[in-house]
Amino acid sequence: MQGDDAVARTPLGPRDAGRRLLEHVQTPLHRDGYALAANAAFTAATGFVYWIVAARTYSAHAVGVNSALISSMMFVAGIASLNLPNLVVRFLPQAGSRTPWLIGWSYAASATVAAAAVAIFLVGVGGWAPKLSFLHSDAALQAWFLFSTLAWCLFVIQDSVLTALGKAIWVPIENAVFSLLKLGLLAALVTLVPTYGIFVSWTVAMLVSVVGVNLVIFARLTRPASRRPAHADLAFRDRAFARYFAADYVCSIAWLSAANLMPVIVTAVAGATVNAYYALAWAVSVPMYAFVASIGTSLVLHGTNDPESLPELTRKAARQGVAVLVPGVTLVLVLAGLALSLFGEAYEREGTTLLRLLALGSIPYLVIALSVSVARVRRSMRRAVIALAAQAMLTLSLSAPLIHALDVTGAGVAWLASQCVVAAGLLATRR
Numbered sequence: 001m002q003g004d005d006a007v008a009r010t011p012l013g014p015r016d017a018g019r020r021l022l023e024h025v026q027t028p029l030h031r032d033g034y035a036l037a038a039n040a041a042f043t044a045a046t047g048f049v050y051w052i053v054a055a056r057t058y059s060a061h062a063v064g065v066n067s068a069l070i071s072s073m074m075f076v077a078g079i080a081s082l083n084l085p086n087l088v089v090r091f092l093p094q095a096g097s098r099t100p101w102l103i104g105w106s107y108a109a110s111a112t113v114a115a116a117a118v119a120i121f122l123v124g125v126g127g128w129a130p131k132l133s134f135l136h137s138d139a140a141l142q143a144w145f146l147f148s149t150l151a152w153c154l155f156v157i158q159d160s161v162l163t164a165l166g167k168a169i170w171v172p173i174e175n176a177v178f179s180l181l182k183l184g185l186l187a188a189l190v191t192l193v194p195t196y197g198i199f200v201s202w203t204v205a206m207l208v209s210v211v212g213v214n215l216v217i218f219a220r221l222t223r224p225a226s227r228r229p230a231h232a233d234l235a236f237r238d239r240a241f242a243r244y245f246a247a248d249y250v251c252s253i254a255w256l257s258a259a260n261l262m263p264v265i266v267t268a269v270a271g272a273t274v275n276a277y278y279a280l281a282w283a284v285s286v287p288m289y290a291f292v293a294s295i296g297t298s299l300v301l302h303g304t305n306d307p308e309s310l311p312e313l314t315r316k317a318a319r320q321g322v323a324v325l326v327p328g329v330t331l332v333l334v335l336a337g338l339a340l341s342l343f344g345e346a347y348e349r350e351g352t353t354l355l356r357l358l359a360l361g362s363i364p365y366l367v368i369a370l371s372v373s374v375a376r377v378r379r380s381m382r383r384a385v386i387a388l389a390a391q392a393m394l395t396l397s398l399s400a401p402l403i404h405a406l407d408v409t410g411a412g413v414a415w416l417a418s419q420c421v422v423a424a425g426l427l428a429t430r431r
Contacts, residue, residue: 064272357412
């Protein structure tokens with residue numbers, strides 16, 4: 001026994017450590033999680049540079065207006081996407097010969113709903129987003145907003161299509177092209193489109209990505225030789241699927257409301273300039289949330305393929321999330337002021353505390369995201385619906401009064417408080 005203990009205590013050599021690291025990365029759950037996380041990291045780095053250029057070349061008012069436009073586009077597209085990105089990851093691996101049909105149906109359904117949602121948004125924009133009322137007087141901007149929203153629906157679904165088809169490693173490549181292209185366009189459009197150059201650069205780069213990626217999907221990835229037979233349990237017309245669809249859609253709308261309506265609320269309560277401070281603090285912190293979402297997506301994909309291993313997969317996903325997230329959050333807490341100073345002195349002065357609060361919120365969000373992912377695999381969505389609906393209601397109801405009391409920092413307090421309350425509730429009621 002002593003000999004065994006001595007062996008157990010023998011430190012790992014470089015070769016053994018390298019072998020274990022390689023085995024860790026090659027585990028499908030971790031491989032896809034890291035691929036999606038790499039996508040988030042690269043997008044964060046280029047996004048950081050993108051918003052530095054935007055802040056240095058456009059006024060704070062213009063940054064705030066464009067941020068509200070982009071957030072509104074994402075919110076409307078999120079409603080119109082019918083939560084299909086999550087459904088694609090959950091069900092496309094089982095679609096077999098129906099794979100092209102399911103992808104095409106997802107795109108068509110989302111685009112159709114998006115057209116109606118944009119029309120409703122534009123008609124009532126003066127009521128729910130008065131600071132964006134200028135859309136009423138610019139027909140060209142209205143048309144571009146409509147076209148961009150339709151394309152954004154496809155853009156958010158296509159990443160899930162690649163992941164579900166076993167090509168998650170391609171997602172960072174696709175988004176790298178998108179990120180670099182929008183950065184190049186931002187600099188080129190400063191003089192051509194001085195007011196809306198940020199929004200135009202963002203959406204043109206996205207359109208290029210949509211066209212390129214879907215040419216690859218339909219020409220190569222959905223060919224008969226690359227597909228497996230459909231799973232016997234895959235049924236889109238039974239009541240169980242309808243209940244799952246409805247519940248997961250509520251989850252999606254709740255998260256979209258909390259994340260993408262915040263800039264609209266900040267703009268309405270405190271003005272576009274203050275929203276610029278919020279937008280750039282959120283831009284710095286959002287990669288941590290994207291990383292957590294990547295872990296959750298990978299868990300759904302591999303938990304669906306191997307439901308018996310779901311408890312162990314969940315523990316692995318939790319360890320992977322904590323190992324990356326805690327050091328990342330610590331780094332942001334230390335360097336928050338320095339990071340925002342790159343945008344300008346005003347951004348550092350107004351947004352440092354806000355950025356720290358938003359970064360801290362990603363830790364309880366890991367609990368929420370893993371709980372929702374497990375619910376999606378099990379197709380038992382009640383806890384997920386309650387959790388995300390509560391988080392959205394807390395965030396949006398607390399935001400306005402706290403912004404009045406604490407200025408833009410109040411938005412961060414509302415966000416962190418809602419994440420902590422919901423995560424604590426999930427941990428207290430876990431089974």
